[in-house]
Amino acid sequence: MSSNGTVSRRQKPPQVVAELGRPETPDETAARKAENSRKYRANKTINNLWLSLIVCVAVVIVIVLLVPRDNTSHLPPVDYRSIASSAQAAFPVPVASPDLPSTWSANAAEIRSSTGATAAATVPYWYIGLVTPSNAYIGLEQAVTTPTNGGTDAWLAEQLHDTAATDTVTIDGVQWTVYDNRQTPNDVGNASYALSTQSGATTYVLLGTATTEEFTQVAESITPNIQSQPATAVVGQ
Structure with missing residues (x-):
C-alpha cells in the first residue's frame, strides 16, 4: 500500500525467453510476431493451393464420368458384299462374304498381303472389318497358302501376336481353335479374342473385341465358304 492509502499493483516482470535466457526486447518481440505472421500466411497459401488442386481434380473426374463418349467407328461404312464380288477375280480361292443381319456393318473390305522374307513368301489375305450390333469389332481375315509362300503359319502367329491357343470349339460343324486373351496383361492388339480354322489352302x-456370341454368329455365317474351299489355291485365277 502506498503512503497515500492507495493500493499499487506490482508490475509483472518481463517473461524470460528460454532461447535467449533473458526477456525479449521490444524489437525482438516485434520481429518474432512478424515472423509468426509470415509463416501463418505462407501456410495458409499452401493450404489454399492444395485445396484448389483437389477441387480441380474433382471437377475433371466429374466431367470425365458425365460426358458421354462416342465409341462408334468413325470410318464410313462400306458394302463388303459388293467389294467381295469384285475382289474374287484377284483372289485364288472363294472369298468369304458373311451373311449377316442389317444391324451389322463393315468399315473396310480389301485384299491385303503380309510382308514375307521375300516377295514369293508374301501371304495374300482377304480382310473385312466388321462392326457388330453392340458396336464392337471383329476382323475377318482369310489367308491363302500358295505354291511359293510356304504356308500361313508365320502369318497366323503375326495376326495373333504370338499368343497361345486356349481351347477348341465346334461351330456349325467346323472346328475352330480359340485364343482367349481377354485377361492377359500383355499387349495383344486387336486379338483380345480370336478364332482360327483351316480348310484346304485357306486359313x-x-x-477382335466382340462378345463370344457375336464371334459365333460370324463363324456360322461363313460355314458354306469354309466348306467350299479347294485343296490347293489356283494362283492367277
Missing part, C-alpha cells in the same frame, strides 16, 4: 482368323 481363317476372326479376331
Whole structure:
C-alpha cells in the first residue's frame, strides 16, 4: 500500500525467453510476431493451393464420368458384299462374304498381303472389318497358302501376336481353335479374342473385341465358304 492509502499493483516482470535466457526486447518481440505472421500466411497459401488442386481434380473426374463418349467407328461404312464380288477375280480361292443381319456393318473390305522374307513368301489375305450390333469389332481375315509362300503359319502367329491357343470349339460343324486373351496383361492388339480354322489352302482368323456370341454368329455365317474351299489355291485365277 502506498503512503497515500492507495493500493499499487506490482508490475509483472518481463517473461524470460528460454532461447535467449533473458526477456525479449521490444524489437525482438516485434520481429518474432512478424515472423509468426509470415509463416501463418505462407501456410495458409499452401493450404489454399492444395485445396484448389483437389477441387480441380474433382471437377475433371466429374466431367470425365458425365460426358458421354462416342465409341462408334468413325470410318464410313462400306458394302463388303459388293467389294467381295469384285475382289474374287484377284483372289485364288472363294472369298468369304458373311451373311449377316442389317444391324451389322463393315468399315473396310480389301485384299491385303503380309510382308514375307521375300516377295514369293508374301501371304495374300482377304480382310473385312466388321462392326457388330453392340458396336464392337471383329476382323475377318482369310489367308491363302500358295505354291511359293510356304504356308500361313508365320502369318497366323503375326495376326495373333504370338499368343497361345486356349481351347477348341465346334461351330456349325467346323472346328475352330480359340485364343482367349481377354485377361492377359500383355499387349495383344486387336486379338483380345480370336478364332482360327483351316480348310484346304485357306486359313481363317476372326479376331477382335466382340462378345463370344457375336464371334459365333460370324463363324456360322461363313460355314458354306469354309466348306467350299479347294485343296490347293489356283494362283492367277
